[in-house]
Amino acid sequence: EVQLLESGGGLIQPGGSLRLSCAASGFTFSTYAMSWVRQAPGKGLEWVSSITGSGDSTYSADSVKGRFTISRDNSKNTLFLQMNSLRADDTSVYYCAKVWGTGPSVRYAFDIWGQGTMVTVSS
Amino acid sequence: EIVLTQSPGTLSLSPGERATLSCRASQSISSSYLAWYQQRPGQAPRLLIFGASNRATGIPDSFSGSGSGTDFTLTISRLQPEDFAVYYCQQYGNSPFTFGPGTKVDIK
Numbered sequence: 001e002v003q004l005l006e007s008g009g010g011l012i013q014p015g016g017s018l019r020l021s022c023a024a025s026g027f028t029f030s031t032y033a034m035s036w037v038r039q040a041p042g043k044g045l046e047w048v049s050s051i052t053g054s055g056d057s058t059y060s061a062d063s064v065k066g067r068f069t070i071s072r073d074n075s076k077n078t079l080f081l082q083m084n085s086l087r088a089d090d091t092s093v094y095y096c097a098k099v100w101g102t103g104p105s106v107r108y109a110f111d112i113w114g115q116g117t118m119v120t121v122s123s
Numbered sequence: 124e125i126v127l128t129q130s131p132g133t134l135s136l137s138p139g140e141r142a143t144l145s146c147r148a149s150q151s152i153s154s155s156y157l158a159w160y161q162q163r164p165g166q167a168p169r170l171l172i173f174g175a176s177n178r179a180t181g182i183p184d185s186f187s188g189s190g191s192g193t194d195f196t197l198t199i200s201r202l203q204p205e206d207f208a209v210y211y212c213q214q215y216g217n218s219p220f221t222f223g224p225g226t227k228v229d230i231k
Contacts, residue, residue: 035220037168045160045168045211045222059218062124095167100179107215109158109173111180116167 002026002112004096009117016086016121022079022096022114030054030074033099033106036081038092039116048094049081050106059106064090086121093118125150125214127223135231142199144226146212151192156216159188159197162225163208171210172197202228 008020022034036048049060049070058070069082079096093116099108126149136142146157155175160168170179172188175195185200199206207230212223 037222044225045162045213047213047220047222050218050220059220061219100170100173106218107156109170109179109213109215110160110168111170111173113167113169 002098004098004112004114006094006096006114006117009094009119011120011122012086013123014087014121017082017084018086018119020081020083020094020096020117020119022081024077024079024098027098029072029077031102033108034070034072034079035097035099035106035110036070036079037095037097037110037113038090038119039095040089040092046092051079052104052106053102054104057106083119086119088121091119091121124219125152125217125221127212127214127221129210129212129223129226131226132224133227133229135229136202137231138202138204140202142197142202142206142228144197144199144210144228146190146195146197146223148193148195148214152195152214153216155191156214157188157190157195158213158215159186160211160213161206161208162211163205168211199228 035050095116097110098112100111101108157175159172162168176188
């Protein structure tokens with residue numbers, strides 16, 4: 001069974017850092033691009049960042065560029081999101097998602113989602 | 124950035140009725156890189172449609188997608204109780220891979 005399990009969320013003060021992890025199982029992790037999507041309480045979905053299967057190309061929303069870094073360890077089937085300089089408006093549930101197609105592109109819909117991990121930025 | 128607009132914001136219907144949801148893009152979406160997701164309360168989103176009109180694995184044929192360019196539609200032919208949820212469109216052709224604000228389908 002294909003599964004994604006996020007971890008690393010919690011309460012953090014403004015300006016702090018947090019590293020999210022997403023453990024993948026049930027598929028050949030290195031052949032799929034992966035993404036992070038977030039959802040603020042009571043709000044809609046916001047794409048955050050994507051990374052190719054090899055990890056050599058990344059893409060990020062302007063709202064997180066320069067603060068968040070997506071990466072992956074294909075030997076450990078794990079996706080990461082390093083979040084620095086956190087702000088109150090980063091408070092959200094963070095989902096990792098797998099794309100449905102293989103290949104060097106990230107231009108695929110997200111077919112498998114984790115259950116999410118909550119990040120709360122507050123003093 | 125491609126901005127997606129969804130209408131209506133809320134759709135109030137009865138079980139068994141047909142639902143028609145609209146997603147309009149601020150510029151043409153290349154090669155129909157348009158997806159639809161369903162999100163039930165307290166759950167992660169679920170992929171319904173990719174490539175504007177292709178059903179994802181396990182999605183019933185009561186769900187159908189259509190459209191191209193800047194105008195896309197998700198149709199639910201007969202609403203089942205489990206279909207009352209929020210629906211999002213997303214374009215994944217050009218970074219940033221934006222989502223629409225969502226359409227809530229609730230019980231009339």
